[in-house]
Amino acid sequence: MSCADDYTPQLRARGYRMTPQRTAILHVLHHNGRHLSPIEVYEQACREMPTLTETTVYRTLEFLAENGLVRPALTGNGHLAYEIARHEHHHLICRNCGSEMEVEHELIKSMYQILESKSGYQLTDSHLTFFGLCANCQS
């Protein structure tokens, strides 16, 4: 009875299947909370499921992201990492010490409306990473 079972209905409803591989990957992301690189996910999920392959991890992360169960994020070094989808939020990264902070989507929301009216696009999601200097590093 894993925490990942909670996600099964979401997949079934769209005609997809829950598998041990997906369970292991969701489990790892769920319990880490923070975001992990594909390789980190692979290493950790392998402990639960030694037959898991890198290929599957990459494909699964992309699949889960498309279906809203995990969220991709850009890290300080310009690579993609993934985290379990909780409340919608974005990231603020310190250019000096690398510390991170979450930015609530609420803060961004007003911007969505401005963008929609200016562009004619109907926004679905976004990928926002802000860089700067944290309070400690502003010396």
Place this chain on the structure above:
Amino acid sequence: MSCADDYTPQLRARGYRMTPQRTAILHVLHHNGRHLSPIEVYEQACREMPTLTETTVYRTLEFLAENGLVRPALTGNGHLAYEIARHEHHHLICRNCGSEMEVEHELIKSMYQILESKSGYQLTDSHLTFFGLCANCQS
């Protein structure tokens, strides 16, 4: 006398050097306008400079981005691409047809102030990609 010569002073001032490799890469980005993947940059710059290596392209793009001559951007498929640094802007990508639109930084500016006061961070730059459906694809 290449367009890339314009960038020489910016590098010199920081103690860096202008090289044929950097010239070729800047030239490609300058004349394409749009953003290119590292591989696309490599292929095109190779025509001007056949001895160029992929290693150098990756390192140069990262270097130029750090020094503000080019800007990294996230493409629809989640990969990094680069474009010559003109006015500061962000991207809006259609989830359906892939068409892109630039978002002026002016539109985002007010958000910077809100974020700075809420977070205590001093913002330096950001990496913003918005996804949605363009006017044509909203059927």
Place this chain on the structure above:
DNA sequence: TATGCTATTGCAAAAAGTTGCAATAAGGAG
């Protein structure tokens, strides 16, 4: 519980991106 459709996985090979180190060359100083 057995059957069938097809979503999903693993394998193998290729492509893309990174790293350490020795060799090269930009450009300031004499």
Place this chain on the structure above:
DNA sequence: CTCCTTATTGCAACTTTTTGCAATAGCATA
């Protein structure tokens, strides 16, 4: 113009990510 310092490059090995295809296994249906 030559020399010298050190920023920059290329090479080779390695890691990460992608792709095609055949084999496997969810799960809906009977």
